[in-house]
Amino acid sequence: MENFTPYSALIGGALIGLAASLMLWLNGRVTGISGIVGDLLVPRESEVGWRVAFLAGLALGGVLLLPWAPQAFDPFPDRSTGALVAAGLIVGVGTRMGNGCTSGHGVCGIPRGSTRSIIATITFIFTGGLSVWLVNTFFGGVL
Amino acid sequence: MFALGLGISGMTMPGKVIGFLDVFGNWDPSLALVMLGAIGVHLLPSIWTLRLDSPVLDDRFHLSSLQTIDRRLVAGAALFGLGWGLAGFCPGPAVVAAGVLQPQAVVFLVAMVGGMASWEVVLRVRVGAPSRAGVLSEQTRGIPRRQEGAPGLSSAVAEEPLPLARWN
Numbered sequence: 001m002e003n004f005t006p007y008s009a010l011i012g013g014a015l016i017g018l019a020a021s022l023m024l025w026l027n028g029r030v031t032g033i034s035g036i037v038g039d040l041l042v043p044r045e046s047e048v049g050w051r052v053a054f055l056a057g058l059a060l061g062g063v064l065l066l067p068w069a070p071q072a073f074d075p076f077p078d079r080s081t082g083a084l085v086a087a088g089l090i091v092g093v094g095t096r097m098g099n100g101c102t103s104g105h106g107v108c109g110i111p112r113g114s115t116r117s118i119i120a121t122i123t124f125i126f127t128g129g130l131s132v133w134l135v136n137t138f139f140g141g142v143l
Numbered sequence: 144m145f146a147l148g149l150g151i152s153g154m155t156m157p158g159k160v161i162g163f164l165d166v167f168g169n170w171d172p173s174l175a176l177v178m179l180g181a182i183g184v185h186l187l188p189s190i191w192t193l194r195l196d197s198p199v200l201d202d203r204f205h206l207s208s209l210q211t212i213d214r215r216l217v218a219g220a221a222l223f224g225l226g227w228g229l230a231g232f233c234p235g236p237a238v239v240a241a242g243v244l245q246p247q248a249v250v251f252l253v254a255m256v257g258g259m260a261s262w263e264v265v266l267r268v269r270v271g272a273p274s275r276a277g278v279l280s281e282q283t284r285g286i287p288r289r290q291e292g293a294p295g296l297s298s299a300v301a302e303e304p305l306p307l308a309r310w311n
Contacts, residue, residue, distance in 0.1 A: 003158075003159070003162060003171045003173070004171060004172065004173055005153060005159075005173045006173065006176050008151050008152060008153060008173075009152050009153060009173040009174065009175075009176035009177045009180065010176050010177075010179075010180040011151055011152070011180070012147075012148045012149065012150070012151035012152020012153065012154070012177055012180070013148065013152050013176060013177035013178065013179065013180025013181040013183075013184070014148070014180045014181070014183070014184045015144055015145070015147055015148030015151065015152075016145055016148035016149065016152065016177070016180070016181040016184075016185075017148075017180060017181035017182065017183065017184030017185035017186075018144060018148075018184055018185075019144040019145035019148060020145070020181065020185045020189075021184065021185050021188035021189065021192070022144070023145075024185075024188070024189060024192050024193075024198070025188065025192045025195075025198060025199060026198055026199045026200050027198055027199075027200055027201055027205075028197065028198030028200075028201045028203060028204035028205055028206075029198075029204075029205050029206075030205075030206060030207070031145060033233075033234040033235040033238065034223075034233075034234045034259075037234055037238070037255075037256065037259065038259045038263075041256075041259055041260050041263050042263060055238055057145070057146065058145060058146045058235065058238045058239050058242065059146070059238060059239065059241065059242025059243075060146070060242065061144070061145065061146020061147050061149075061150065061239055061242070062146055062150065062155075062238075062239040062240060062241075062242035062243045063242055063243055064146075064147070065146065065147055065150040065151070065239075066243045069150060069151065071156075072150040072151075072153070072155045072156060072240075073150075073155060073156075073240050073243055073245045073248075074156065074158075075245065075246065075247055076156070076157035076158050076161075076231055076247060078158075078161075079157065079229070079230060079231065079247070081247075081250055083229055083230065084230050084232075084247055084250045084251045084254065085250060085251075085254045086226075086229065086254075087226040087227075087229035087230030087232070087251060087254070088226070088230065088232075088237075088250065088251040088252065088253065088254025088255040088257070088258060089226075089254050089255070089257060089258035089261070090222055090223075090225055090226030090229065090258065091222075091223055091226035091227060091230065091232070091233065091234065091251075091255050091258060092226075092254065092255040092256060092257060092258020092259040092260075092261065092262065093219075093222055093258045093259070093261060093262045094218075094219050094220065094221070094222030094223030094224070094225070094226055094258075095219065095223050095234060095255075095259070096219070096258075096259050096262040096263065096266075097215055097216075097218060097219025097222060097223075097262060098215070098216050098217075098218070098219020098220040098221075098222070098223055099207065099209065099216065099219065100220075101223060101227075101233050101234050101235070102178070102227075102233045102235070103145075103233075103234070103235050105220070106178055106181075106182075107178070107181045107182060107185060108185070108189070110182055111182055111185050111186040111189040111190070112189060112193070112206075115210075115212060116209060116210070116211075116212055116216055119212050119216065119217065119220070120216055120217075120219075120220035121220075123217055123220035123221050123224060124220045124221065124223045124224030124227060125164075125224065126221075126224065127220075127221045127222075127223075127224030127225045127228065128164040128224040128225070128227045128228035129164045129165075129166045129167075129224075129228065130224070130225070130228065131164070131224065131225045131226075131227070131228025131229050132161050132164040132165045132166075132168075132228045133165075133166075133167060133168075135228075135229065136165065136168055141168075143229070
């Protein structure tokens with residue numbers, strides 16, 4: 001094990017869970033970021049305002065955090081721009097196809113007891129691990 | 144709050160994410176605690192909230208009614224995981240980091256939106272309706288249902304999923 005940071009992980013996770021709880025209680029919605037972003041591409045009038053507000057809040061959160069924890073935004077040297085573009089495209093397609101991502105399926109779907117979310121979460125963690133293994137094995141960890 | 148959680152937890156750092164997914168290498172299990180912490184906090188409020196008739200600021204919940212575990216779900220999740228392991232970013236952290244114009248996050252986010260748009264275009268061609276992901280059930284208790292959205296969406300709700308193998 002390297003770089004194990006259990007306390008910040010738990011605290012950060014708790015904040016995520018709390019935010020998700022507030023969203024569900026106040027707005028009746030799931031904080032699945034891929035859905036919040038993706039459904040903006042299929043706009044329905046009542047569905048735009050709150051999405052923009054939430055995403056603006058996400059970005060603002062980053063701005064607020066930057067002076068306190070700039071290392072949270074350090075660039076990662078082992079991935080090229082090309083890899084990021086490819087990955088972004090794949091994530092974009094995959095999250096729409098699979099109706100969710102780590103926040104939607106993992107954080108929100110599992111507590112609802114959604115079998116779809118449980119299956120999805122297991123699947124993407126597995127292929128995530130596979131992806132890292134492939135890059136490590138065939139590209140020495142740098143792509 | 145969500146963004147602060149992502150930032151503090153390490154989710155905005157591709158190195159942490161890839162370290163978590165690097166199960167057979169230098170494994171950093173930290174992000175498992177992120178998921179556990181998030182689910183741990185969200186579980187009871189989620190159960191409790193969903194017993195209510197409605198959320199506080201809206202007259203109904205907006206939750207997916209999709210139930211079937213089909214090839215599309217598994218394939219989509221599998222693809223998402225591949226991309227996630229490749230970039231070390233998933234949608235939430237990408238937005239947060241793009242908010243401070245972290246260049247890698249911006250590149251990833253633009254590509255991600257491109258990927259999402261591509262899927263919407265493909266889906267539209269295949270089934271002639273908006274993505275089912277945009278179709279949410281109107282889950283109400285004791286509150287009259289009202290149809291919402293563009294014409295054709297309600298038929299999309301009743302529509303069978305894409306003709307893929309499915310198992311329950």
